[in-house]
Amino acid sequence: MKNYIIIFLAVVTICLGSCKSQKDTVVQKVSNTASSILPEFSWNTMPLYMHLRKDTEFTKEELNYLAKYPLITFEKTTGSKTYGSTEAGVIKAAEAVKKINPKAKVLYYKNVVINWPSYKEDEAFLKKHPEAFLVDSKEKKALMSNNKTGFFDLSQETVRSYWLEHVTKMANNPAIDGLFLDANIKVLVPSFFKSRVGTEKQKAVEVGYLSMMETLNSRLGKDNLLIANMLRVRPEFKDVGREYLNFFTGSYLEGFEHESFGMTYEDYLATGIEAVQTSAREGKVIAMSLGIGKALKNAEIGIDDTRQRITDNEDLSERLDYLLAIFLVCAEKYSYIYPHDGYGVKQSMVWLKTFPQYEKKLGAPKGYAKKEGYVYTRSFEHLDVVLDIKNKTATLNWK
Template sequence: EKKREISEAMGQTAVSVSDSSEALLNEDKEESNDDESFENYPDFSWDTLPLYMHVRKIESFSDEELKFLSKFPLVTLEKTTEMGTYGSTDVGSIKSAEKIKEYNANAKVLFYWNCIINYTYYSFQKELDDHEDWFLKDKTTGEDVEVHRGNRKLFDLSQPEVRKWWIDKATGVCDHPSIDGLFIDAITDVVSPTYLTNVANISDEKKTEVVKGWNEMMSDIQEALVQKKKLKVANVLRALLSDSGLSYLHYFDGSYLERFEDHDVEYLEKGIAAAQQAAQSKKILALTMRLCDSSDDEVDFDDMRKLQPRIDYCIGLFLIIAEKYSYLYIHDGYDVNTDSDGKCKSKVWLKRFSQYDRPLGEPLGPAEKVSNYNYTRVFEHVKVKVNINEKRAHLSWSDDWVIV
């Protein structure tokens, strides 16, 4: 209750990171200071780079793909997963999770569920046909707010009935033994300074009601999933928020991070600081970084020498953030469907970079910011230097060290 009051008191958007965000993280850290708090967390080891997987495929995964997925300790199955085979994302996700766990029962599989955007890929979509009043209305036209090229409506989270429906559907899927928790998306669309008022074109007063309802819904889903011993990972940390989303992280076991380097170097610097604070507070972090665009025909994925600088930078950036329960995914897009020529849309799907199998070892201390935009950190088997302004990293692996 105290946590909900703090979040609601912060108003429509996240305010400065200040003491309240840090206090909430410290409170979570103290509450989870025993091993039982992490019994449902993904497997973790410093032996080699800890990896994450985030993927979508409309048709069924092949046996080769399922074996590949089963090797990741934490997997998010995106919207549309196997719906071409089973008719819906929820059924497809459950079937995929069952098959993944046949290869590795310890893999943690998350179900994708958007907190405000109504994606229509679920078996329970028809239940909304008689509830047009459950969606936000444009303040000018009075018509449904539609985003993503006019194809998606937004839930009106100020209504208790909407929140109850959203929670019931989420917990219903999570009740399946092969689903280990929820991946909650689009937090920033709710709490950002401008999205609901500028993009969705609702009033400031309505936005206040929606954000208040969202806070109540997150508190309720947190309580429900804690009782079920299910994970709660959200797309919540983002430097575009004044406190990078840290004030909302107490609802969740951790955060997925995307678009980490979308803006200027100060934006990245702010994101690094927030991610470090979250990781040090024992939150799960799933950092995703683009290797390049999968549509870039100039990239030679068979020549690792050309890709190595970017791979090393992604790894270096991750390692200056990482703590226990931090995971990395370097990708060229989450879509692994095949095109009309039968080619996979991802050129790195089913591939494994050699750096992933090099010995890592535990960190010998936190990262140090040694000068503007320069960070260093030492692990048992690698020394890391990162320059975020030049987007380069130097990784010195122990098998390359010269002993004198």
């Protein structure tokens, strides 16, 4: 278990039978320790997030680069070719980062429903329980669009119990600070599973997921970061996914620009910005992932937020300023950004690199962003931001 539990028990033992002032001390210690699960945060420069995968061992240069980030998610397949599984690979990578920067917060990636390969414990469980796979009305395995990747049937208690035991074991490793939970939207948007398994089973999977998240929150939420891929502008959501954030410490964001659902680009983006602003102001951790390269079509066939490769000599300054402006009109304490061209570092042109905008002094915001039509403005100690989402332009005036 996490160190705070040991401290808590020790303090409670000392305070048994003691006076009210001593009880108040216990409450204060628990509160302070609980807040320590949050990543380090500073307005000094751009608050950055890292989200990546590499199926082989990280080099010393790569580890030194990673250790500079306050919040890191190691994706599926990480270290799996070198260490035999994602579980072992993530722990090895996390341990190596922590040796350089013990304050870095590391998240273990686990999909809530998709059976991605390279997880040794998943393979063992499914070999013993082949009935755990989600099947369609013809009793055939339901599959992703790649026609090979299956799903866990969350309507089964056995499946939910296994998933919770797995993530609890990983979260209790000293090198892991919490979980990154993916594909929540696939479970909560009915059309995804209805098309595969029908209405009744889709609803049962959704109910099973909600039960699983409630148990997860009560089991791990007090001493672990729980970051979900949740906030998304969808017509099926009552409040852009915010209605589910009570389960989690915060939300990761992807696909922030490219969907519309009949809305204009600017209306879609403005709705997302408002949701992020509200959640960030409520104290939720925000891990905003924004693509420098264009999103590829049929990205579901690939893995995650698949991006068009950018060239080494490509001028990215205008696009990067626009992405940073989107982030900055949303950001509050514990908000972080990762501009990227895909999560697989072997294909990325921004891996191991930095940009001048990351190094310049930022300073604390002087207030919330102001909005007039589709133009946002916000001032920081060392920067004035102007964002025009209708014309897709931004100006960063550094002082």
